[in-house]
Amino acid sequence: MLRSRYDVCTSAKTVLLVYAHQSAGSFNAAVKTAAVDELKKQGCRVLVSDLYEVKFKATATEDDITGAVKNPEHFCYGNETMLAWQEARLASDIVDEHKKLKEADLVIFQFPMYWFSVPAIMKGWMDRVLTLGFAYTLEKRYSEGIFRDKKAMLSFTTGSHETMFSSNGINGDMNVTLWPIQNGVLNYCGFQVLAPQIFWAPTHLSPEAREGLLEGWRTRLQGLLNEAPLAFPPADIFDKGKGFQLKPEVREKQADSPFGLTVGHHLEKPLPPQSQMKAGV
Amino acid sequence: MLRSRYDVCTSAKTVLLVYAHQSAGSFNAAVKTAAVDELKKQGCRVLVSDLYEVKFKATATEDDITGAVKNPEHFCYGNETMLAWQEARLASDIVDEHKKLKEADLVIFQFPMYWFSVPAIMKGWMDRVLTLGFAYTLEKRYSEGIFRDKKAMLSFTTGSHETMFSSNGINGDMNVTLWPIQNGVLNYCGFQVLAPQIFWAPTHLSPEAREGLLEGWRTRLQGLLNEAPLAFPPADIFDKGKGFQLKPEVREKQADSPFGLTVGHHLEKPLPPQSQMKAGV
Numbered sequence: 001m002l003r004s005r006y007d008v009c010t011s012a013k014t015v016l017l018v019y020a021h022q023s024a025g026s027f028n029a030a031v032k033t034a035a036v037d038e039l040k041k042q043g044c045r046v047l048v049s050d051l052y053e054v055k056f057k058a059t060a061t062e063d064d065i066t067g068a069v070k071n072p073e074h075f076c077y078g079n080e081t082m083l084a085w086q087e088a089r090l091a092s093d094i095v096d097e098h099k100k101l102k103e104a105d106l107v108i109f110q111f112p113m114y115w116f117s118v119p120a121i122m123k124g125w126m127d128r129v130l131t132l133g134f135a136y137t138l139e140k141r142y143s144e145g146i147f148r149d150k151k152a153m154l155s156f157t158t159g160s161h162e163t164m165f166s167s168n169g170i171n172g173d174m175n176v177t178l179w180p181i182q183n184g185v186l187n188y189c190g191f192q193v194l195a196p197q198i199f200w201a202p203t204h205l206s207p208e209a210r211e212g213l214l215e216g217w218r219t220r221l222q223g224l225l226n227e228a229p230l231a232f233p234p235a236d237i238f239d240k241g242k243g244f245q246l247k248p249e250v251r252e253k254q255a256d257s258p259f260g261l262t263v264g265h266h267l268e269k270p271l272p273p274q275s276q277m278k279a280g281v
Numbered sequence: 282m283l284r285s286r287y288d289v290c291t292s293a294k295t296v297l298l299v300y301a302h303q304s305a306g307s308f309n310a311a312v313k314t315a316a317v318d319e320l321k322k323q324g325c326r327v328l329v330s331d332l333y334e335v336k337f338k339a340t341a342t343e344d345d346i347t348g349a350v351k352n353p354e355h356f357c358y359g360n361e362t363m364l365a366w367q368e369a370r371l372a373s374d375i376v377d378e379h380k381k382l383k384e385a386d387l388v389i390f391q392f393p394m395y396w397f398s399v400p401a402i403m404k405g406w407m408d409r410v411l412t413l414g415f416a417y418t419l420e421k422r423y424s425e426g427i428f429r430d431k432k433a434m435l436s437f438t439t440g441s442h443e444t445m446f447s448s449n450g451i452n453g454d455m456n457v458t459l460w461p462i463q464n465g466v467l468n469y470c471g472f473q474v475l476a477p478q479i480f481w482a483p484t485h486l487s488p489e490a491r492e493g494l495l496e497g498w499r500t501r502l503q504g505l506l507n508e509a510p511l512a513f514p515p516a517d518i519f520d521k522g523k524g525f526q527l528k529p530e531v532r533e534k535q536a537d538s539p540f541g542l543t544v545g546h547h548l549e550k551p552l553p554p555q556s557q558m559k560a561g562v
Contacts, residue, residue: 022342025355058339058401061303074306076484078440116465117398120339120408124401142451159359163524168532170423170516170525172464172545180458184397203357235451243444244451251449264453268551 013225014045016104020111020122022052027202027210028157032110034214035155038221047100051121057093058124064091082132090131097129106225107152107191113159116177126185135189142235145190151229152186153194154178155217162200174198175276179263182276183232192229195279228279233261294506295326297385301392301403303333308483308491309438313391315495316436319502328381332402338374339405345372363413371412378410387506388433388472394440397458407466416470423516426471432510433467434475435459436498443481455479456557460544463557464513473510476560509560514542 017035021028032048039046049056060077062069065084069075084090090098101107111122118126130136140146158165165174178196186193197217202210238244251267260266263276274281298316302309313329320327330337341358343350346365350356365371371379382388392403399407411417421427439446446455459477467474478498483491519525532548541547544557555562 022358023354023356026357052340052342055340058405059333059336060395060400060402061333073304075304076307077303114341114408115404115411115469116461117404119341120401120405121341123396123398123404124339127395127401130396161524163526166526167541167545167547167549168527170519172460172543173547176457176545176547177461177465179453180397180461183453184458188396238451243442245444245447246449260448262453264448264457266448266454266457266552268448268554270549270551271547273549 012043012045013105014047014103015039015225016047016049016100016107018049018051018107018109018122018125020051020109020119020125026112027199028110028112030210030214031155031157031199031217034218035108035110035221038218042222044225045103047104049097049100049125051125054093056121056125057091057128058121060124060127064094064128065089066091078132081128082134085131085133094128094131097125098131098134101129101135101147105150106194107150108155109153110155112157116171118156118181130185130189140190141188142190143232144235145188148190148192150191151194151225152191153196154181154186155197155199157199157202159203160201161204162198165200173271175263175271175274178276182230183262183264187232193232194224194227194229195277198277230276230279231262231281233265293324293326294386295328295384296320296506297381297388298327298329299332299388299390299403299406300329301332301390301400301406307393308480309391309393311491311495312436312438312478312480312498315499316389316391316502319499323503325506326384328385330378330381330406332406335374337402337406338372338409339402341405341408345375345409346370347372359413362409363415366412366414375409375412378406379412379415382410382416382428386431387475388431389436390434391436393438397452399437399462411466411470421471422469423471424513425516426469429471429473431472432475432506433472434477435462435467436478436480438480438483440484441482442485443479446481454552456544456552456555459557463511464543464545468513474513475505475508475510476558479558511557511560512543512562514546 017032019032023029036046036048062075065080066089069080070083081090109122111118135146160171163169164171167173182193199213202213237247237250239247254261254267258270259272260269263271298313300313304310317327343356346361347370350361351364362371390403392399416427441452444450445452448454463474480494483494518528518531520528535542535548540553541550544552
């Protein structure tokens with residue numbers, strides 16, 4: 001029996017698109033719309049957080065808390081917002097995003113890369129919505145993370161050509177550039193991180209070539225929810241009692257490998273090729 | 282003749298502190314104050330951009346431009362703000378920061394690390410103040426960058442211990458985490474990047490130990506403006522005509538080295554140790 005191309009979402013998966021572009025006429029907008037349309041066609045429920053549209057507050061301040069803060073002399077955002085979350089005193093825009101995030105099986109971050117990272121408005125979403133207690137604790141992170149049953153991915157446009165973001169190119173390896181976000185934000189919260197969708201320098205392309213990129217994206221979206229995630233090491237190979245260092249037996253087992261474990265856990269060896277860009281490598 | 286410890290600033294250098302913490306009672310505030318005091322003692326002129334205090338706008342929007350935008354159907358922040366900069370139609374808060382930046386010989390970014398990066402309010406400073414045309418062009422970047430006669434550095438606190446940010450630790454190598462900011466923002470604009478000042482997990486320390494860290498910082502500040510910067514490759518070793526790839530003769534010369542050139546330009550070799558953390562390695 002043939003497997004329908006729309007099988008992937010028949011169990012009514014929920015996808016949250018966190019989207020950051022100022023203009024409805026942008027290529028990022030077209031990519032976002034393609035995702036909404038394609039995922040709905042598959043039967044998915046699609047939620048969109050259009051950050052510029054709602055003028056999303058990017059800065060982590062006391063205003064994120066209703067009522068008195070615990071320590072006004074030394075306001076510590078992490079601790080204060082954890083407490084506010086426990087006591088249901090967080091700002092309503094954060095609560096709204098928490099609700100969406102809880103319902104989401106997959107979160108897609110759609111943005112133009114700004115300065116080798118996400119735009120500030122999206123960093124603000126990460127800083128404010130991934131609340132201590134709600135999104136992570138010191139006990140629940142990485143492979144033991146709170147969102148370990150969810151998936152997340154980056155989908156973005158660059159200003160530079162692909163050649164410039166290689167280990168041989170002027171900007172350096174994109175795998176290195178993606179590490180702090182994919183490991184330090186997404187994997188940290190437990191998300192299974194899908195390979196990024198990178199649209200290289202679309203402003204330099206013809207409308208036809210851009211349409212080709214969108215078509216490729218639509219095709220990928222048909223199988224997206226069934227994709228295997230990027231590989232990150234399980235949290236329990238690090239020894240909690242010893243400053244979360246790699247356990248000696250794991251390090252020994254790795255001794256014969258030509259590569260480190262990941263970009264960040266490189267163990268003074270060459271980086272595993274394309275490990276932040278492709279699953280199953 | 283003995284060289285005075287205050288020689289470094291006798292030519293009245295200007296230092297800009299871009300500072301992002303919500304609380305005057307924080308360790309980050311103490312680090313900032315130590316820098317202001319020590320640099321003034323040396324005769325430096327010190328400018329402070331206290332981002333939370335001035336409620337710095339973090340998001341890159343049309344409001345950053347006075348008057349009509351060129352392409353309202355497809356608002357492109359980079360192009361539109363470059364035009365507004367040329368025509369003196371940028372928002373006054375950006376103009377104020379441009380003025381400070383032009384005068385600065387050294388820029389120190391002081392912040393608590395949020396999600397393996399700068400807080401959104403500081404990313405907003407980078408997104409909005411490092412305007413195309415003013416801070417970089419496609420011709421003037423990296424070692425040929427507009428700010429090549431200026432220095433810049435990151436000074437930050439972490440939540441995690443140092444062991445956790447090694448290539449052997451659960452968070453992975455801090456050198457990798459710093460690469461996108463130090464290379465992709467600071468080095469990109471031409472800044473000579475000084476080694477970062479990292480205050481590892483100060484909340485876990487005693488007041489005495491924190492005071493010790495401040496004392497170390499004050500000592501470093503005495504020689505800061507004379508420090509050698511981190512090593513980044515010159516822009517002209519990449520071939521503009523061939524997608525800014527490393528020139529074959531440079532690659533050949535590197536063949537015998539046990540290490541890549543930098544964290545990002547790793548050339549499939551082990552990363553040069555501590556290259557984003559220490560100068561002269």
